[in-house]
Amino acid sequence: IVSLRITRGPVLSSAYGEMVGEDIGYLEISSFSLQTGEEVKYYLEEMANLGATKLIIDVRDNGGGYLSTLNQIASFFLEEEDIVIIEQFRDGNEVVTYSNGEVFENFEEIVMLANEYSASASEVLTAALKDNLDIKVVGVTTYGKGTVQVTSKFDDGSALKYTTAQWLTPKGNQIHGIGIKPSVEMRLHEVFYQPTPTFEEGEPQSFKVDSVSESIIYVQYALDFLGYTVDRYDGYFSEATNQALIQYQKDLQMRTDGIVNAGLISSLSSSIVREWHLNSEIHDVQYQMALELISH
Incomplete structure (x- = not known):
């Protein structure tokens, strides 16, 4: 007899997907953590195999996360060389991030859900799909967090956080302090x-x-x-x-x-x-x- 002690670690999930109709999938993204891209890919593959041609993406209450993850997820929907985000620096220089083009071609229609707590990377994803694909966004205006901040630490233990750039949508619109306005404004109770x-x-x-x-x-x-x-x-x-x-x-x-x-x-x-x-x-x-x- 061999005895094994199994310790259950924390189960971390930042995405969830399911079919909500014969051809409609629902994808909830709660954050953009390091593993979120692979989680989203798994659910998109499962829904594609089940015949999904339409998709609801829910980023309500999503406060953001890694931009690398954002780009990976955006690339599931945007063609190669579509702009995902523009990073504009104080000196006027811009760095443009493009889609990798790993598109799930089966999704012909997308609607996004966003609210006042959708911030940072979730706003960028919403704007990227809205600007490139002209999708509908349902909810209320998003938080409006669109700056890139860097923290410098000093020998005495203090730190200084300062803004180095701001994010712009693919069409060049500012996010910070403005947010992304929905196509259809709809409030909860x-x-x-x-x-x-x-x-x-x-x-x-x-x-x-x-x-x-x-x-x-x-x-x-x-x-x-x-x-x-x-x-x-x-x-x-x-x-x-x-x-x-x-x-x-x-x-x-x-x-x-x-x-x-x-x-x-x-x-x-x-x-x-x-x-x-x-x-x-x-x-x-x-x-x-x-x-x-x-x-x-």
Whole structure:
């Protein structure tokens, strides 16, 4: 008998793909790490073998990563010598990066999903496909991170980070501070654009009916997202908001006191995450729009 001790290491994945229709593939890229290019290639090959001719690429919440990985992925869709990115330096000189041309010819139509947290390399990929292939982009304007920064370290342990260049789209448009505008603007439920309330020391720790606070705006949108009826979204704790909150507390078998505090906010946030994951096909209107566009 031979005994082996197996230690499971972390499973890292920065891409995911699946078929979402007879000829439609869905590819989610969560970051541009060193292995992402090979992961994307694997999923594209699998979807091609299953007959995919249309593709939804999702870079929402993708904060970027390696430009070498970006170029590898862009080359799966852009012909050789198509421009992927232009790097413009302070002195006016430009370095142009071109596609390697390792194109998956089966994908005849592409729609991209991007949002306000799509930044850096994900913005470059979006712009490269939009400029070269005239694809549709669904979502909201991207973050607008388009600079190349270098960090210099000094002997005393300090460091200086400075900008050496900026990225331009294949058509020469600036990304930094502007972002990539979608072809079809589509927002998710407003609760996802509201800051989650924090109850800092020295601030009110709870709110009840007839009070006013920005924290109540979050509560009102949260209750609405979860299916409860509220009459306003301006931060005034109305009686209708109170009744909706009490019903929520009752449904979760909580104390029905109608009080908003840190515990209540935590509960609402958890409920939102759960509802999203259980019914994302209903709530993800950006994805549904992309699917509608590519299905016609």
